[in-house]
Amino acid sequence: MIRFKKLFLISGMLLVTGAGFAQKSRKPRQPNILIIVSDDHAYQAIGAYGSKMMATPGIDRLATEGAVFSNAFVTNSICGPSRACILTGKYSHINGFKDNMSRFDASQDLFVKRLQKAGYQTAWIGKMHLDTKPQGFDYWEILPGQGHYYNPDFITMTGKTVRRTGYVTNITTELAEKWLASRDASKPFCLVVGHKATHRVWMPDLQDLGRFDKTTFPLPDNFYDNYENRYAAAHQDMNIEKTLRLGYDLKVMQTSDIMGAENYNRMNDEQKMTYSAYYKKIEKEFISKNLSGKALTEWKFQRYMRDYLSTAASLDRNIGALLDYLDKTGEAQNTLVIYLSDQGFYMGEHGWFDKRFMYEESMKTPMLARFPGVIKPGTVYKDMVMNIDIAPTALNLAGLPVPKEVQGKSMLPLFKNTEHHPRDAVYYHYYEAGEHSVIPHFGVRTQRYKLIRFYQIADKWELYDLEKDPKEMHNRIDDPSYAAIRQQLRQQLDKLITTYADKEAAAILLKEQQGAAPGMNAR
Structure with a gap:
């Protein structure tokens, strides 16, 4: 009897040991990815960026528990094109979606399609604004076009449009949490939550x-x-x-x-x-x-400030609620969360609202990230990053190769503090002619300087010294003391145009060299 008990005990220990070995040898699940994209949200209105306009505890959590990017930029400051850049990791002239009159070709290579093939559950919920049927997503429920703040319609996967009662920011979060609760928890997920806020006409939630x-x-x-x-x-x-x-x-x-x-x-x-x-x-x-x-x-x-910030209050509250949901469900520790706006926005600077220009308030977008165990809490990244970097970062995180056609750079080495080669300059190109009478333009921005070429409606150059003139009030293009800088920036611009294969910009500069358009010294 004693011998039998010993054998039973030994067998039990072997079973436990075997189970423990199996548990340890099981391949860990790949990290989840949550990307929250707002619309027209100004970094000037976020506490983590030093704003005193309003409290933003929801978004600021990402900064205290993760990182804030002080130099995050978009390639093209306009709603739909920005989202196309996020999905493809490519500039507008490559992915084909240059302005809001375009239609996105969703059949092209998207990072979510590659994640999907690798076993990720993928979803997009809320504002997409790409005028196309989503591809690469296991689930989607999106606003038609810009969507509405109150009692918004949502297009479902069945093709039917459903009107939901309530405020769009709250509903979008509720739908996101519902999908997270119903998905296959054994698989990693990639969820994009697209908020309408803070787009014009800035209609606050009733409680705000x-x-x-x-x-x-x-x-x-x-x-x-x-x-x-x-x-x-x-x-x-x-x-x-x-x-x-x-x-x-x-x-x-x-x-x-x-x-x-x-x-x-x-x-x-x-x-x-x-x-x-x-x-x-x-x-x-x-x-x-x-x-x-x-x-x-x-x-x-x-009045503009009060309505805009009241609308932003709900956005911040809902971002905080989604982070709370990840915490409560235990997913937070294995989830990379990235929050960004589709571009920056003017809060009265230069007397303006809206975006579009390559000037700082428009080109620079808020971006924050949290990834427990990888990103050190309270980090401030000063390296220049872009919205096209999200696609390669997601692929890199999932252990997937990044296609050579992708023009963004993975931020994962930056997160992990491994070998990272920061950009010395970023390239920008805005195409849309007519809306708000903003002239199409392209240019280069370094850590200190910015060179812009306006074209089509008017051929003009502008140069700014961001260290001495951070509000971009003094165009130095004709200042003799900046001649060497101007030449250096022009060389960097030419290099980036070649690197990113922007044939339209290259053709404009070629005509200029041939004397068909004013040169850099033309006012």
């Missing part, structure tokens, strides 16, 4: 109405910019004084475009009642002031 009404925001130092020696800046149509509409944007003065009819008319009676009561009060105050001139312009600036 009036959040900043007692706050007076200081005017940016260059709010009343006179655009001296900057032709393109002088000819834009995206200024708060003239372009922001009282009804459409600021929700006062009952006109046919109050709150943007396509948005306001989607509300149910209860939502309309709350919204109308709030903005009627604002309108009454506005009428009583009888404003004009600078007083009117500055009133518009305050």
Whole structure:
């Protein structure tokens, strides 16, 4: 009997040991990837970037628990093209989606397709804005076009459009958590969450109405910019004084475009009642002031800031909620989270709202990342990174080869603090002619300098010394003291145009060399 018990005990120990060996020898599951993409979110409005405009505890968690990128840039500051760059890891002229009038070719190579083949569960939920049927995703539920803030429609995988009651930022998060809860937990996932916020016309969640009404925001130092020696800046149509509409944007003065009819008319009676009561009060105050001139312009600036930041409050809250969900489900430790906007945005700098330009507030985008055990909490990355770097980073993280056609660089060596070769310059090209009268342009940015070539509508060059002139007020293209810098930047620009195979930009510069267009010294 004792002998039998000894044999049973030994057998049990072998089983336990065997089970432990099997558990240790089992290949660990690949890391999950969560990419959160907002729309038109300014880094100037995020606490982790030093902003005092509002508290952003949800987004700031990524900085304290991970890293903030102080030099993250987009290749083309416009909504759809930015998302196309994220999916392909390639510039707009290569992936074919140059402006919002384009249609994205989803049949091309996308990083999510490669993850999918490698066993990842992939999904895109929320705003996609690529005017195409998604490919490379096991699941998707997306907003049609820009989508709406209230009671938004979602296009489902069946092809049917479903209207969901509520506020779009909350609904997008709820759908993302629902998918995470229902997926096959034995497989790694790659989820892209696309938020509509903070896109125009900045309609806050009901609970955030009036959040900043007692706050007076200081005017940016260059709010009343006179655009001296900057032709393109002088000819834009995206200024708060003239372009922001009282009804459409600021929700006062009952006109046919109050709150943007396509948005306001989607509300149910209860939502309309709350919204109308709030903005009627604002309108009454506005009428009583009888404003004009600078007083009117500055009133518009305050209303813009209050609506924009109130809309951003829900975005931040929902990002925090999604991070909480990962924590509660135990997925946080094995998940790379990247948050970025599709581009930067103006918060009154140069007197503007919107984006598009290669100037800092537009070209530079917020980007933060958390990856426990890999990214050291509280890290600030100063290396220049781009939105095209997300695709190779995801592939690299999954242990997959990065196709040579991908133009971005994996950030994983930066995260792991291994051999990393930072960029000495980044390339930019904006194509869309007409919208807000922004002139198409391309250029190069180094850590200190920026050289821009405007074309098509006007052939102009601009050069900025970002160390001495961080707000880009002084175009140094004709300054003799910058002649050597100008030549060096031109050589870097030519090199990047060749590297990224931008034939259109190359042709423009070739014509210039042949004398068909003004040279670098032309104003």
